[in-house]
Amino acid sequence: MKIRFILVCLVLIIVSFSLNSLAYDHKAVRSYISYRIKYIxxxxxxxxxxxxxxxxxxxxxxIIYWSDYYSRELNVNIDPLLVTAIIETETNFVSRADYDNGDSIGVASMKINTAKWIAKQLGVDYNKWSILNATDLGIRFAVYYLGLAFDKYRGNLYQAILSYNQGLSGVSPDVDQLYDNYLFKVLGRYKYYQKRLAMRNSTAATAVKYFNYKFNQFY
Structure with a gap:
């Protein structure tokens, strides 16, 4: 158990350093997210x-609009790349009504009870079809929930990610939770996105041109 704890801590430190040491241009992020969504x-x-x-x-x-909006609204830092990584992990960007045997819904596979609770918090009407519509409430609710998690856990990346999967009150401090497969799936994608942007980010224009080219190859 002690060895496992040390290994987990080392992995998380390495991932954390990698994430925090990378910077990227917003136009490049926009072009990369579009490419990634279409590819997956x-x-x-x-x-x-x-x-x-x-x-x-x-x-x-x-994704970009609501990440920026709730970052300012909740005074937290919501990276659109992290939102993208969570949605990819949850559903491959596929919006359906039958996730978790019908208990979860939408492009971010949100629990129906959670979606209804968020609707009350935001003062909007809960509607199944609005949640299924990714660009109506589907993505918005997911970003808002992630913002609440960052606020509750004071910006802790790992706890915020785990809380999306386990619930705002369900994140355990047990080290086994840090080794949770969901956490590493999300972090792996998040780190990969940032590395991809860094590889093409000698200039922002180069990154935008490259990912736009890759995106347009699908059409």
Whole structure:
């Protein structure tokens, strides 16, 4: 157990350093997220529906807009790349009504009871079809929930990620939770995104041009 604890801590320190040491241009982030959404959705096992170029870009704009909005509203730092990593881990960017045997819904696989609670918090009407619509309430609710988690756990990245999977009151301090497969799936994607941007970020224009090219190859 002690050896496992040390290994987990070392991995998290390395990941944390990697995440915090990378910077990226917002235009490059926008082009990369669009490319990533289309790429993952096109190979997803859980859908045979295609996403149009316009729809992918709407997903991207929604992720970026609500990440910025709730960062300011809740006084936290919500990285749109982290939101993207969580949604990819949850659903491959596929919005459905039958996740967790019907208990979860939408592009971010949110528990229905949680979605209803968030609707009350935000003063909006809960509607199944609005949650299923990623660019209506689906992405917005996911970003808001993540913002609440960052606020509750004082910006702790690992606890915020785990709370998205386990609930705001369900994150255990036990080291086994840090070794949780969900945490490492999200962190792995998040780190990979940032590395991809860093590789192409000698200039922002180069990154934007490259990921736009990769994105347009799908159409």
């Amino acid at each position: 959705h096109s190979v997803a096992y859980n859908t045979n529906i295609d996403l149009s170029k316009e729809r992918v870009q709407e997903y991207t704009e929604s």
